[in-house]
Amino acid sequence: MSKKMKSNAEVALIYLFLAFMAVVIGYPLLWTVGMSLNPGTSLYSAQLIPDNWSLIHYKWLFTDPSSDYLLWYKNSVIVAIANAFFSVVLTSFVAYAFSRYKFTGRKYGLYAFLLLQMFPVIMGMVAIYVMLNMVGLLDSLVGLTLIYIGGQIPFNAWLVKGYFDTIPKELDEAARIDGAGHLGVFFKIMLPLAKPILGVVALFNFMAPFVDFLLPRIILRNPDNFTLALGLFNFISNQFDNNFTRFAAGSILIAVPIALVYLLSQRYLISGLTAGGTKG
Amino acid sequence: MSTANPAAKKNHNPKLAVILSILLAGLGQLYNRRYVKGALFIILEVSFILTLGQFINYGIWGIMTLGTLAGTDHSVFLLIYGFVSLILIAFAVTLYIANVKDAKRDAIRLRDGEKTPTFKQAAKNVWDTGFPYFFVTPGLVMLVFIVVLPLLFTVALAFTDYTQYNQPPRNLLSWIGFENFGRLFFGSGSGDSNIWQDTFISVFTWTVVWTVVATTLQIALGLFLALLVNDPRIKFKRLIRTILILPWAVPAFVTILVFAAMFNDRFGAINTDVLAMFDLAIPWLQDPFWTRIALIMIQTWLGFPFVFALFTGILQSISKDWYEAADVDGASRMQKFRNITLPHVLYATAPLLIMQYAGNFNNFNIIYLFNEGGPPVRGQNAGGTDILISWVFDLTFELNQYSMAAAITLILGLIVTGFAFFQFRRTRSFKEEGNI
Secondary structure, three states: OOHHHHHHHHHHHHHHHHHHHHHHHHHHHHHHHHHHOOOOOOOOOOOOOOOOOOOOHHHHHHHHHOOOOHHHHHHOOOOOOHHHHHHOOOHHHHHHHHHHOOOOOOOHHHHHHHHHOOOOOOHHHHHHHHHHOOOOOOOOOOHHHHHHHEEEEEEEEHHHHHHHOOOOOOHHHHHHHHHHHHHHHHHHHHHEEEEEEHHHHHHHHHHHHHOOOOHEEEEEEHHHHHHHHHHHHHHHHHOOOOOHHHHHHHHHHHHHHHHHHHHHHHHHHHHHHHHHHHHH | OOOOOOOOOOOHHHHHHHHHHHHOOOOHHHHHOOHHHHHHHHHHHHHHHHHHHHHHHHHHHHHOOOOOOOOOOOOHHOOOOOOHHHHHHHHHHHHHHHHHHHHHHHHHHHHHHOOOOEEEEEEHHHHHHHHEEEEEEEHHHHHHHHHHHHHHHHHHOOEOOOHHHHHHOOOOOOOOOOHHHHHHHHOOOOOOOHHHHHHHHHHHHHHHHHHHHHHHHHHHHHHHHHHHHHHHOOOHHHHHHHHHHHHHHHHOOHHHHHHHOOOOOOOOHHHHHHHHHOOOOOOOOOOOOHHHHHHHHHHHHHHHHHHHHHHHHHHHHHHHHHHHHHOOOOOOOHHHHHHHHHHHHHHHHHHHHHHHHHHHHHHHHHHHHHHHHOEEOOOOOOOOOOOOOHHHHHHHHHHOOOHHHHHHHHHHHHHHHHHHHHHHHHHHHHHHHHOO
């Protein structure tokens, strides 16, 4: 009896702690939603649960002539699609070579990938800035996309290679007996079987331009070229208390779709990460 | 081999082929009667020298001198030309070595009387052996120019005197050896007291504290919650897991900016709504100590869900047999955790956990977006919460102290390489090289 009571008390404590965590997690998120519904633009007068809530800021983002929100959305989508496509193509090429072939420099290449994925791209930010300036791609979406594509290679090539390694080599051999060449194996065996991990790579490279703020901040100058994260940051960087409710509305419109995608795909991502990370 | 092969040419000399191919790529191949291949090598070499020779010459001169004529020579561009030249040379040397090896191999084959492959066969051979290189090349080129070259450039910049007052093209830069590092470590250098050394020490110590405390907290909380939710007596697991993962799903730059507003001293919700209940008002953004506390709390909030999700997956995969065996032996809950759960979980996730530490060490976003590294501190040129990487950002884009920023970046890089070294040792596949 006392054992059962002890167990019940434990369970109650666990639920209590989980409820506390739910409040800690939920409070800032709900607070943001509340802010976005406040009719005023000032943070000072805003209330958590506004008396006279309105969607005025959402409407402003989409319809006001002085709002660049849709333009930023378009820029982000363009960069995102290009980044997702080219990243998948390049990394799957690299991963296929590293997973299935023996060639000079292979071992050092793998070491280099492991090492380079720990260096954030901004460590070379001065050079990136100067080089983009030299080739005339500073303040352009093309330049930004190129940096994204190059920077993701070490991490994703490693991830995809780890997945390719789990595809049995017997399948390649069978295909080769049937007359498939190097490209045949790649397109008919590897790519179809690796769809889950390629999906993850595509997805995360698609979302990177929506959530990254730093690289656009270094590379882009003209507000016409801004991506969403940079544009939203500029809402509040100068007049913090003036535009916060607008910022909140704009943020929610990115955060909700991205959060949904994460929640739906997290299982694949985690299994991909642990498989790629530990099995190599 | 020596058994009378009628086609064998005893007097064909591999050494001569090697010497010829060293003299000019392709000559050895011509001597081996591989005319198409030889011609291709010669065309490649000649066109390489004709088109790029001058550029490489200029680049090498540029990287050695950094220019000689202020106003005309742009030292920074010259530095980049120099590195591009070095990369091109490395590429050419690799091809050259391949050419010499190829000439030697073909010559030996010819001497031993193997048939010269037809053009079609030769093309197929090239396709087969060259295939992985063809596939790696596009990615490699991107990687070299977007990741490696900028890192090399930064390393080089650390040994120059590039500052706001010394901007090319009006001025020339020069190589100054380890002077920048001397300022950071020993406070040497001209005039301005020991500002660099003082700042470096305080930023560095905070970076270490930040990395260790914030990352350990997020891992501990993630592990604790994963254990709680994994308890068989808990219901609604799916819902609970979804809620706990939310902070990871929302884009970090949004939540950090939201927190920055909530922690605002005057009108943030933390002070006006939550702490007002206890009659407290904490200067979150004015006092370095409280800003640091806030940052660590926010990072824990942001970082634990990933660890939680990771551990949840591992916990579910641990076989029940272990625990049943432990129950039979009368093990306590603590003993089971220490001897079964923890080793399993840590072994499977160690590389990813090391990455968490490395990630926080370079967690620019949270520091910059929360308070731009502030509040300012007297007597140093970094804010009270600046970590190394955000200090580098400020030095580069606010203070234009490019070479000092590069020197600090180099130190950062060495530390990150240390993390990577741990990573190599932990990544199992490197122990069994055959499998990677």
